[in-house]
Amino acid sequence: MAYLEIEGLGKRFGETDVLHDVNLSLEQGQILSVIGPSGEGKTTFLRCLNFLETPDRGIIRLKGETLFDATRVRARGQKPTKRAFGLVFQAFHLFPQYTVLENVMLAPTLAKRGTKAELREKALDLIEKVGLREKANSYPITLSGGQQQRAAIARALAMEPDVLCFDEPTSALDPLLTKEVLNVIRLLRTEGRTMIVVTHEMAFAREASDQVAFLSGGTVAELGTPQEIFEAPRTEALQRFLRQ
Numbered sequence: 001m002a003y004l005e006i007e008g009l010g011k012r013f014g015e016t017d018v019l020h021d022v023n024l025s026l027e028q029g030q031i032l033s034v035i036g037p038s039g040e041g042k043t044t045f046l047r048c049l050n051f052l053e054t055p056d057r058g059i060i061r062l063k064g065e066t067l068f069d070a071t072r073v074r075a076r077g078q079k080p081t082k083r084a085f086g087l088v089f090q091a092f093h094l095f096p097q098y099t100v101l102e103n104v105m106l107a108p109t110l111a112k113r114g115t116k117a118e119l120r121e122k123a124l125d126l127i128e129k130v131g132l133r134e135k136a137n138s139y140p141i142t143l144s145g146g147q148q149q150r151a152a153i154a155r156a157l158a159m160e161p162d163v164l165c166f167d168e169p170t171s172a173l174d175p176l177l178t179k180e181v182l183n184v185i186r187l188l189r190t191e192g193r194t195m196i197v198v199t200h201e202m203a204f205a206r207e208a209s210d211q212v213a214f215l216s217g218g219t220v221a222e223l224g225t226p227q228e229i230f231e232a233p234r235t236e237a238l239q240r241f242l243r244q
């Protein structure tokens, strides 16, 4: 049994079948990179895992526990409540009216995860980890894009997700800032965090992931090690995608 198991995941928007029959499994501490052309459902996939969208089909299991089962949700009209996943967005989405520290503390404070002093200390540790100690009391507007994204990573970590997801975390950044953010993800990898990274950074996917999924036509068209995906792509669609 894998740490994370996704079986037959599907999502429709009206008549559009955006995702169908997505099957993936991930071991603890692994990084899965998800690559693929624009509009093929990568963001929708992450939103489904984070229950920002409710999948219409499929099962999501973590550590053997069923977090989501579409047939049961339909029967009971329930959404899962457990915060097993965290999500870092392409456009950071920090709360502009709060400092970095306040952004990081907000969700655990609302969830009553500890005393104010405990949560503050934990938040400062995370801010330090992403290299923003001197910016803890700054507002997002005064930070570079890379700094904002690193603050967003600290904020996602504050809820202690079992699986941390990233949606093209560097696509709004120039190369230097991209490097800062990817280095934070590499650091998290050395700590054994389980992560799913939707990315256009092929060099990063190749070097830092354990598995790479190529999403095309709304499903996992190819899945393999970085070596298999980048050096021996089997499908015409992936070969075409990699040539671009």
Ligand SMILES: Nc1ncnc2c1ncn2[C@@H]1O[C@H](COP(=O)(O)OP(=O)(O)OP(=O)(O)O)[C@@H](O)[C@H]1O
Binding pocket: 013, 016, 018, 036, 037, 038, 039, 040, 041, 042, 043, 044, 045
């Ligand atoms: N809330 C929604 N309502 C209707 N259609 C949607 C919704 N969200 C996404 N879609 C459609 O689902 C498809 C997949 O979108 P998605 O954003 O998941 O693609 P993506 O692979 O992340 O693309 P990109 O690489 O451009 O970010 C698109 O055709 C999009 O228009």
Ligand SMILES: [Mg+2]
Binding pocket: 042, 043, 044, 167
């Ligand atoms: Mg997207």
